[in-house]
Each structure stands twice: as structure tokens, then as C-alpha cells.
Amino acid sequence: MRRVGAVSAGWRRDLLAAGITRAQLQSADWVSPHFGYHRSTGLRDEVRQRIVDVAAVMPPEGVLGGWASAYLQGVAFLDGGWAAPGTASGLRGEPVLVVLPPDRRTGRSDISSLRAALDPADVVEVGGIRCTNGVRTAFDMLRLAPDLTEAVVGGDCLLHAGLTTAPGLARYADSHQGRRGVRQLRAALPLLEGLAASPPESRLRLLCHQAGLQNILVNVPVYDLDGTFLGIVDLLEDSTGLSLEYDGEYHRELGQQTRDNHREERLERVGLTMLRVTALDMQEPGSLVRRIRQAHQACRSDPAPRQWVHQLRAA
Template structure:
């Protein structure tokens, strides 16, 4: 029975350049062709036990080995490294290259060419990456509009960047492409938005011409006691809109939601709850339901004002 292949400790967990491992005498070309090592990119390998095909950080580590000087991991991949996961499954690694730099095309790479001054470049876990400000700036300039707003809201909510700092940064780059979209996104941005779908729901209602809602509003009862926090609210009308993700289907969470919803209703609030299907596939119906609730409450308030004795 053949003995297992010897694995140099420094190559056991992270991607590495095959040519470098050979030059250092750690492996031979014949060993690299064996089953112990998995080729990820040209001249980049990883130990088969360390391969996690869906791990975006692993692919960032691999891509970084091939980046020319002055290039960086950027866009959604940089946001991922900064703690904001906006990536679909098996997304390629986004990289930013200065225009003269060269990098061989590969399906696992999404390359953008743009100016990248040294002040926009930093290091994260040993990887070259665009700074949080540059990352948010780039994502805010990249359509579609709803995805740009989702990205900026998420970075603001995680406090990776601040809105005043991002606005000031954009002001210094007034001639860069994509600025009209960026300005619109910054005007719509909401740091209190807690999820991508909450952002999409808020944008849907704003685009329908409804009054801007208050995000993450604390509802108090008539005695000033806390009742609950709602995703989006029109406090003067006591109308709330909530996005229900999959976690709301868990038994314990469902029971808490029922008690909370009853308390909100007892406090005089209309609460409308929507799912991803409502936001993405039944948009007109969603808008109609919210519009009707706001109109109903506005009519009630106007009627009360008219009939109130003087």
C-alpha cells in the first residue's frame, strides 16, 4: 500500500503558486500533477483537503497570488472581505486593475480597469484590497440602481463606512463615471436598513411615490412603554411595513412575532408584512396594499379633525 503524500505544512491550508513551491524545493512538477493538489488558477494550487469550492475567501486568496503590483480585490469581493456579503453563489472574484496592467482572463475573475491611487489601496488579511470608502464608492456607481443601493445600505449599516465620509469622498471625484447614479443612491441611502430585502422594499415604496418611511421605528404605547420596533413606519398615521425573511418561519420566532403583532395592533397600528415574493414578483399588489393602508389612516385622521368639537 503506497504511503500518503508528504504535505509541507506551509502548503496545507492556503492556495500557493506552484512555481514558487517548486523553486523552494517543497514540491516537484510530478507531485503537483498528482491527486493531492487541486489546480485553482494558472500556477495556483491548493491541497485537496483545504478546497472549499464555495468559499469566496479561498478564491480571493488564490486570485491575490496573481495580481500585478498596484491591483486590488475590489467591488463585491472587497465588500465581502470587509464583512458585507452581497455575493451570489460561486461568484467570481472582482479585481481592479490600472489600465496598463495585465492579467490573464479566467472564469473566476471579474476584472474592472480604473485609476487606483495608492490612497485607495490597503491590505486585509495579507490581501491587497480597495479601502472601504473606495469599495462603497465603486459599488454605488455600478447599476442596477437597486443593487447599488443594497450595497451602500449594507456597508453603512455595518459601519464599514459613514455616509458623510462617503459623500465627501465622492465630492473629490466629480469627474468619475457613474456619478449620477452614485448621487441618487446616496440621496436614498438608509444606514438603519437591516437587510437587502428591506432596502428593496423601501425603494419599491419610494419609487411608487409614497411618503418616505422612517426606518427601524420604536413603537410606544399610550403610557410610553416600548411595544416593538418595526422595519418601516409612518408614525403620524401609525402604519408599519415589515419584511419577513425565512427566519420568521422558525417556531420560536413565529410565536414571538404573533405576540408582538398583537401588541402593535392593540397600540393602534396597522402592520403589513411582506415576503420576498411580494417584493420581487408582486410589486404592484404590494404598493396597492400599502397605499390603501396609508389612505385609510389619513382619511380617519381627517375625519377626526373635522368632527372634533371646537
């Protein structure tokens, strides 16, 4: 028996030799995600468990990469879509990326393989599982993302978690020229923002760019002219005072909603214009871009007296 991702797991013969009984393996305390392989159900994080299940059967030379590597290193927002409602009942999320040597292949449907030579410095061990380090994880995620938006979303998450830096990623890309997708990675680099606290904030920030708002500040503390702290706004266009707030699920809780309303009143009293955005709004990006553009134009044509200041934060 071996420890994989801090969960007791192993092949049937090894578990039996270690004293685990057949009756135990057939009980609800154990599951068999692969033929002949069993692991305990002690780990309640379904996303992590899916990663652990793949790590148990990936080739010995394999190294976890992409969203799975980021998730194991603390980036909870990058879950491959497996934390979305319904995935547990059979809907598919992204396969787990495994980096293999150029001469190795795997035919498993739950593994997306990337054949590449890794430097030993590119590999870290997390809970007994070999993973690509932060900069290599970012390198692969940004260049292999399906589009520029998703590349920026992934990059923001990795920067926010401190797994890499934009200059470090740029240097790594310089030393790995000619790899597939590096052009997309380079296009994403100037758009990255380590202060973005969630993927919706990153996507909303990019929609602001489409609407013509280029100088967007992220998660900015705002004060009145007497120095009283009023709140942190998700996105702020400094020249006009247009503030955009993304309301996630937790904002629907009555206590949080009440606090949001009070904060919004304080910010509006000092001259900010608040634009609230929900997940439903994000499903219609064209309409949302027009709404942002209209709000921005209104702020420019009829500016409110500026009675506020902001404090820039380091990423």
C-alpha cells in the first residue's frame, strides 16, 4: 500500500497483504476508481480526489500539470470544471493534464497528455504527487488555453496565488521559444493582473477593455477626503469614478447583501457610480459590454463631484 495525496490507496493485492480485508474493500469506506485499484473515501474534496485517482495510474515518469497542478498547490478556482453542479453525476470536466517524456504515450480518456521534456527544476512534489512548478504550470496553462480570455483567467489565478510572476513567466517563455501556443502566452502577459481575486473578476475586467475602459484598477481601497475607509471596489475606472462589482453567489446571503447595500451607499455618496454585474449578465457579454460603455459615457458627460481617494495596492 502507498500514500497518494495523503489518502490510503493501493492495488488490491498490496492492500490485502497489508491487512485490509476483502469485506473492508467492498464496504462504503473504500472505492475502486480503476480495475484492481482501491482507495479510501476519507478525502471529501471531490476535485482533489479526482486528481489523486489519476495520479495513482499515470505512468511513473508522468508529472501532473495544468489546472490539476495548480489546484493541488492551492489555486481552488482552477478546478477543471469538476466543482460545477452536476459533475458528480456524470457531466465531464476537463481531463487531468499529465506531462510525459516525448517518447511516452497514454491512452487513458481521463488523462490529457502533453509530451515534453521537463527540467528537474520544473517539478515539485505536493502530497506525494509530482507536479509542475508554478512557472511551468502557468507556461502550459496560458499557451494551451482555448482562447486568450481563458489564458488571462488562468494567469490571473496563478499570479494571485503567488505561484509565479509575470516577469518570471516572460523569462521562462523566452527560454522555451518555438513551443506551441507561446504567441498566445505573450499576448496574455500584458493583460495579467495579480490583484484579480476570482475568474469572474478577470473576465469582467477584459469586458471593460472591450468597452473602451483601459485603465482599470482592481480591488482598490477607497476613502473619503477625511481618510475614512469606505470599502474595496472590484474594478474602478479612476478618471470617471465608474466602479464595477461582481456579485457572486455569496452576495445573495441576506447579511452579505445588507453589508453590500450599505457599502454601496457610502461609495455613491462620495461620487462613485456603481455598476453591479451577476453571473447572468456574464452570459450575455455583448449586452454587458454595451451596458458598461453606456455607464462610462454617462459618467464622462455628467461627472459627479469627486469626494473620494483610492490607495493603490501591490500585486
